[in-house]
Amino acid sequence: MKYPKIFNLLMIILPWLTVPFLVKHDFKKFLPGTIFMSIYLLFEASIAEKRRWWTFYAKIHPKVWGIIPLIIGPFFIGSIWILKFTYGKFFRYLVLNLVVDGFFTYLLIPWLTKIKYVSLVRLKRYQLSLLFLLKSVLMYGFQYYFENKVSD
Structure with missing residues (x-):
């Protein structure tokens, strides 16, 4: 990759440019589930790094995991948008995910x-898809639990 740092910065910044189009209430409402899953992804990244599930060639800094731009950019904001449009309709949520x-x-x-x-090393694409599906269900479950149990 010719300009990895610029690519990573764009991956972080571009999704955040959509935040002004979100209603403030929706952003706050779905923040707990998104933060929970982002933290979960950090733990997953440490496991993936040790087990070499994937390799990131382009990093912001040599000591920063290559997956960080994906987590704080497209994943974080994308999760809020997906929850905004599908929360309360689990089947629609699952299909969109x-x-x-x-x-x-x-x-x-x-x-x-x-x-x-990036390239997958010890993880096949179907395994990555199953991992994504598990995380989707986990995030929805956490958001549901948070709204119905914690915020009462």
């Missing part, structure tokens, strides 16, 4: 591998 995750896994990952940004 399958479409978005499938797009990422089967179309974007090959392109990111081609440009030498």
